[in-house]
Amino acid sequence: MNTLSFSISYQTFDSLDELNASDQTLCKKSEEALSTSYSPYSKFKVGTAILLADGQVVLxxxxxxxxxxxxxxxxxxxxxxxGANNPNAVIKTMAITAFTNNFKIENPVTSCGSCLQVMAECEKRQNSPIEVLFYCIGGQIIKVKSVKSLLPFGFVEDRLGAG
Incomplete structure (x- = not known):
């Protein structure tokens, strides 16, 4: 038997002001994306802004x-x-935020397992890390340098699709 462990490094910021200008802009864009949420059942809006290497932001x-x-x-x-409109795009950074009128969100909301798996696939596809910002409006921001640190045991099977 072997006992192994892993750890991740991440940064925390107490406010948007502590982020660089690019990350601040991306977080604000994720807030803008909340306006197109269709969430009549949960009343829990989630917005994402993705910065591509060419400077384009996708919401x-x-x-x-x-x-x-x-x-x-x-x-x-x-x-x-x-993927559907620009399959060769390189994703640099993602910012994710949430809002509800039902209660105060006090901590950054993180991605679900299905989203993490898709994010990991995008990172693998482009063969470069994707930074992720989990942004709590008016509160803390968590920043990770790679999706892989969020899903260390993500599903990977390199033989699928080969030959």
Whole structure:
């Protein structure tokens, strides 16, 4: 038997003012994306802003459906839009935020497992890390340098699709 461990490094910031200008802008863009959230059932809006290497910013928001499994998270909405419209784009940074009128969100909201798997696939596809900012409006921001640190045991099977 072997016992192994892993650890991740991440940064925390107490406010937007502590971020560099590019990250501040991306967080504000993720707030803008909240306006297109379709969340009549949960009343929990999620917005994502993705910075591409060419400087373009792509927004996504959660889209619910009365048949709950048929909806889609903000991260996947934006990532799939990039894949469908600009499949060779290189993703540099993602900012993710959330808002609800039902309660005060006091900590950054992180991505679900399905979104993390899709984010990891994008990182693998482009063969370069994607920085992620989890942004709590009016509160803390968590920044990681790579999706891989968020999903160290993500599903990978290199033989799929080969030959």
């Amino acid at each position: 996504g928001s959660n889209q619910e459906n009365v048949a709950y499994p048929s909806g889609l998270c903000a991260e996947r909405v934006a990532l799939f839009a990039i």
